[in-house]
Amino acid sequence: MNKSKHFSWEAMLCVVLIASLALGRGLSPDFLGASNFSNLLADFTEIALMALPMTLIIVAAEIDLSVASVMGMSSALMGVLWHMGLPMPAVIVTCLVAGTLAGLFNGVVIVKFALPSLAVTIGTMALFRGCAYLLLGDQAIADFPGNYTLFGISNVGDSFIPQPFVIVIIAAILFTVLLQATPFGRSLYAIGSNQTAAHFSGINVARTKLRLFVLSGFMSALAGVIYTLRFSSARGDNGEGFELSVVAAVLFGGVSIFGGKGSLVGVLLSLVIIGVLKNALTLSDVSSEVLTIVTGLLLLSSVLVPNLLARWRESRQRRALAAA
Amino acid sequence: MTTPATPPRLELRHASKRFGEVRALIDASLTLRRGEVHALLGENGAGKSTLVKILAGVHQPDGGELLVDGQPCRFARPSAAIAAGIAVIYQEPTLFPDLSIAENIYMGRQPLDRIGRIRYDVMEQAVEEMLVSLGVQLKAAQLVRGLSIADQQVVEIAKALSLNANVLIMDEPTAALSKPEVERLFAIAERLRDAGVAILFITHRLEEVFRLTQRITIMRDGAAVHFAATSEMDHDSIVAKMVGRDLATYYPKVDVVPGEVALSVNKLTRRGVFKNISFDVRRGEIVALAGLVGAGRSEVARAIFGIDPVDGGEVLVQGKRLQLGKPALAVNAGLALVPEDRRQQGLALDLPIARNASLTVLARLGRHGLISANTERQLAAHWGGKLKLKAHTMDVAAGTLSGGNQQKVVLGKWLATNPHVLIIDEPTRGIDVGAKAEVYQTLTDLVQAGMAVLMISSELPEVLGMADRVLVMCEGRITADIPRSEANEERIMAAALGQAEQPLRRAA
Numbered sequence: 001m002n003k004s005k006h007f008s009w010e011a012m013l014c015v016v017l018i019a020s021l022a023l024g025r026g027l028s029p030d031f032l033g034a035s036n037f038s039n040l041l042a043d044f045t046e047i048a049l050m051a052l053p054m055t056l057i058i059v060a061a062e063i064d065l066s067v068a069s070v071m072g073m074s075s076a077l078m079g080v081l082w083h084m085g086l087p088m089p090a091v092i093v094t095c096l097v098a099g100t101l102a103g104l105f106n107g108v109v110i111v112k113f114a115l116p117s118l119a120v121t122i123g124t125m126a127l128f129r130g131c132a133y134l135l136l137g138d139q140a141i142a143d144f145p146g147n148y149t150l151f152g153i154s155n156v157g158d159s160f161i162p163q164p165f166v167i168v169i170i171a172a173i174l175f176t177v178l179l180q181a182t183p184f185g186r187s188l189y190a191i192g193s194n195q196t197a198a199h200f201s202g203i204n205v206a207r208t209k210l211r212l213f214v215l216s217g218f219m220s221a222l223a224g225v226i227y228t229l230r231f232s233s234a235r236g237d238n239g240e241g242f243e244l245s246v247v248a249a250v251l252f253g254g255v256s257i258f259g260g261k262g263s264l265v266g267v268l269l270s271l272v273i274i275g276v277l278k279n280a281l282t283l284s285d286v287s288s289e290v291l292t293i294v295t296g297l298l299l300l301s302s303v304l305v306p307n308l309l310a311r312w313r314e315s316r317q318r319r320a321l322a323a324a
Numbered sequence: 325m326t327t328p329a330t331p332p333r334l335e336l337r338h339a340s341k342r343f344g345e346v347r348a349l350i351d352a353s354l355t356l357r358r359g360e361v362h363a364l365l366g367e368n369g370a371g372k373s374t375l376v377k378i379l380a381g382v383h384q385p386d387g388g389e390l391l392v393d394g395q396p397c398r399f400a401r402p403s404a405a406i407a408a409g410i411a412v413i414y415q416e417p418t419l420f421p422d423l424s425i426a427e428n429i430y431m432g433r434q435p436l437d438r439i440g441r442i443r444y445d446v447m448e449q450a451v452e453e454m455l456v457s458l459g460v461q462l463k464a465a466q467l468v469r470g471l472s473i474a475d476q477q478v479v480e481i482a483k484a485l486s487l488n489a490n491v492l493i494m495d496e497p498t499a500a501l502s503k504p505e506v507e508r509l510f511a512i513a514e515r516l517r518d519a520g521v522a523i524l525f526i527t528h529r530l531e532e533v534f535r536l537t538q539r540i541t542i543m544r545d546g547a548a549v550h551f552a553a554t555s556e557m558d559h560d561s562i563v564a565k566m567v568g569r570d571l572a573t574y575y576p577k578v579d580v581v582p583g584e585v586a587l588s589v590n591k592l593t594r595r596g597v598f599k600n601i602s603f604d605v606r607r608g609e610i611v612a613l614a615g616l617v618g619a620g621r622s623e624v625a626r627a628i629f630g631i632d633p634v635d636g637g638e639v640l641v642q643g644k645r646l647q648l649g650k651p652a653l654a655v656n657a658g659l660a661l662v663p664e665d666r667r668q669q670g671l672a673l674d675l676p677i678a679r680n681a682s683l684t685v686l687a688r689l690g691r692h693g694l695i696s697a698n699t700e701r702q703l704a705a706h707w708g709g710k711l712k713l714k715a716h717t718m719d720v721a722a723g724t725l726s727g728g729n730q731q732k733v734v735l736g737k738w739l740a741t742n743p744h745v746l747i748i749d750e751p752t753r754g755i756d757v758g759a760k761a762e763v764y765q766t767l768t769d770l771v772q773a774g775m776a777v778l779m780i781s782s783e784l785p786e787v788l789g790m791a792d793r794v795l796v797m798c799e800g801r802i803t804a805d806i807p808r809s810e811a812n813e814e815r816i817m818a819a820a821l822g823q824a825e826q827p828l829r830r831a832a
């Protein structure tokens with residue numbers, strides 16, 4: 001998939017990961033401790049859940065900026081439904097269905113009217129966030145039943161793996177298989193690379209895109225449910241701004257914003273790196289502004305570094321040939 | 325004007341160029357003089373386009389030297405080549421569709437008045453004069469959108485002339501043109517040649533070489549292997565130099581007894597595009613759809629395949645009615661469409677060959693719904709081998725292949741579906757004589773194995789050489805249905821131009 005055999009973005013991410021682990025260790029002695037590690041893992045649950053479908057969407061040369069708003073909407077809905085007295089399982093299922101419908105709405109508008117997903121999901125980003133506020137106003141609902149909130153904060157047995165993280169692992173495996181080894185996943189690369197040729201090849205482009213956005217809606221709602229349980233708090237502004245972190249993680253993972261290129265392995269590595277860096281900086285009491293700056297720098301470097309490397313390689317090659 | 329003492333306008337000596345591990349050029353040389361049309365010939369992947377891109381400043385050679393008017397010179401970027409008077413016209417014109425012809429020609433250097441406003445009147449008048457001098461019926465204020473490829477090429481030529489180019493390089497300009505359009509282009513080229521312009525002309529149609537050019541450079545595997553005056557060469561000697569061997573029979577047409585009807589098209593109509601199109605294609609039969617570019621042939625093919633909508637009519641495949649408008653259903657029913665524009669419609673250029681080859685069979689390729697990269701590679705290698713695809717590995721991006729090899733990937737990806745009916749739109753556009761012979765051989769093998777082939781083609785020799793039956797379209801209607809034994813150039817051209825001949829024999 002990579003432009004060159006001599007250089008793989010995934011390999012570079014591994015190096016960056018080791019460097020950031022070392023940095024974390026240097027900044028704080030607690031860094032590699034088990035309890036901190038489970039914090040670290042728990043913290044990227046939601047971003048990871050949304051980054052998985054986002055990877056597929058960006059490979060297909062589309063984008064979904066409404067993910068964090070769907071997440072907020074499902075969180076708010078969860079609070080409202082719980083207060084209406086619905087049993088918890090029904091609350092969760094309804095939230096997931098609502099998120100899926102939100103994704104379906106995105107998909108239908110994009111596919112039926114042949115509109116760019118960037119424009120449509122900027123619109124629905126505001127729309128769904130508005131719905132979230134409409135549902136809950138600026139109040140928070142925190143009285144969820146204990147056995148559910150416990151799921152959000154406890155670990156698997158005696159290990160350092162938080163329970164919500166198990167969902168991330170399962171989802172990551174499913175999405176990897178989906179993208180790399182199924183006809184659906186393969187057709188995403190074709191669509192992202194040349195939509196017309198994909199259409200001429202008998203690939204149902206419209207249906208594929210529709211499914212992507214439905215999938216994204218479902219996963220965002222799932223992220224909203226887990227986030228609500230983890231913090232035991234349903235709020236309309238939950239997850240505000242997460243869409244940027246999600247897109248940043250996907251691009252830093254080596255997925256081309258122009259579509260057609262990228263792998264989930266890269267995105268998973270990039271998620272871990274971002275999680276590690278965030279955690280290390282938080283431990284050393286660095287302000288949240290610095291965190292934002294670091295995310296921005298990562299994003300920039302993911303676009304710049306491959307470009308610079310390609311230029312450097314070309315000039316080196318030319319020099320070698322000139323010398324020969 | 326040209327005396328023996330003047331150095332050639334352009335000279336390339338022993339140029340080499342690598343792309344990673346691919347050696348596109350090894351030892352390319354070319355001498356281009358004023359007032360000549362020079363043919364650059366070679367098989368697909370011989371390095372012609374790479375040589376052109378070096379002359380255009382798009383690529384920088386790794387070795388060798390370039391002389392312009394006898395002076396050593398190096399083009400670091402395209403603007404340097406333009407400044408040296410070299411203009412390149414690529415096969416796909418690169419114009420702005422929503423601007424007028426005049427704006428396109430003067431893009432970036434519009435004449436201004438004192439306060440910096442564009443002088444449209446000056447611009448359009450200059451362009452108008454230029455278009456008249458080229459002898460074409462175009463208006464300066466006309467939008468480029470909607471112009472045929474031939475007209476767009478003329479606009480590109482006008483742009484080159486307005487830049488005072490005196491070297492004009494045309495990379496396969498005639499590949500997408502119909503016969504009258506080719507003639508018009510040649511008339512323009514001859515006029516420019518007589519005015520002292522040096523023209524480099526790339527084509528895979530050898531009859532055009534004899535019609536237009538004075539000298540020939542033949543390339544093989546990245547090296548220039550033969551220089552000669554056109555008058556010293558004939559068809560067979562050129563082919564032998566290009567391919568490095570003698571080519572056996574060119575059209576390996578065999579007689580097969582047509583089987584049952586595989587594709588039946590009934591009164592297919594799309595308002596304003598084509599009307600009441602009816603014909604059958606039987607197993608073992610090659611039916612050619614001839615006509616001028618723009619007669620609606622590709623549109624019919626796309627409608628049958630479900631890409632374009634229709635207003636009426638029906639299509640039967642193997643006797644079963646096909647629900648129109650869904651390419652996926654057409655594929656399942658056993659239809660395959662090799663589209664006319666392989667870069668836009670046929671290939672995902674950034675993806676590896678293997679990924680392209682598997683696109684049409686994704687659903688069938690998997691085991692338990694899962695696909696492995698190895699199966700894909702094997703599939704691509706299988707068809708690549710059959711079609712003699714020239715590629716380093718199956719993992720290189722399809723976009724780096726030469727034009728003819730890209731065509732083979734598209735063909736292979738469709739043959740992989742094992743279709744009952746193959747619709748192939750301009751099967752040999754842009755591919756070399758050797759590859760053409762291979763494509764013809766493949767088609768012959770396929771019909772012998774019982775496939776039905778509908779071949780859209782603007783190349784009359786190909787139509788006459790390969791088709792069992794020729795349908796001719798003119799302005800959205802079928803105007804003739806000619807059996808092989810009665811087909812000849814005059815009858816096809818007459819029907820293509822809509823000149824009534826004997827009463828139409830309807831396809832049953």
Ligand SMILES: Nc1ncnc2c1ncn2[C@@H]1O[C@H](COP(=O)(O)OP(=O)(O)OP(=O)(O)O)[C@@H](O)[C@H]1O
Pocket residue numbers: 343344346347348349366367368369370371372373374375724725726727728729754755756
């Ligand atoms: N950007 C590139 N990267 C890698 N390989 C390339 C690139 N451009 C060309 N090549 C390779 O260089 C060789 C020469 O290609 P080129 O396009 O010059 O052939 P050509 O003579 O124009 O063929 P055709 O008649 O099919 O157009 C081919 O093997 C091609 O795959």
Ligand SMILES: [Mg+2]
Pocket residue numbers: 372373374495726727
């Ligand atoms: Mg070429």
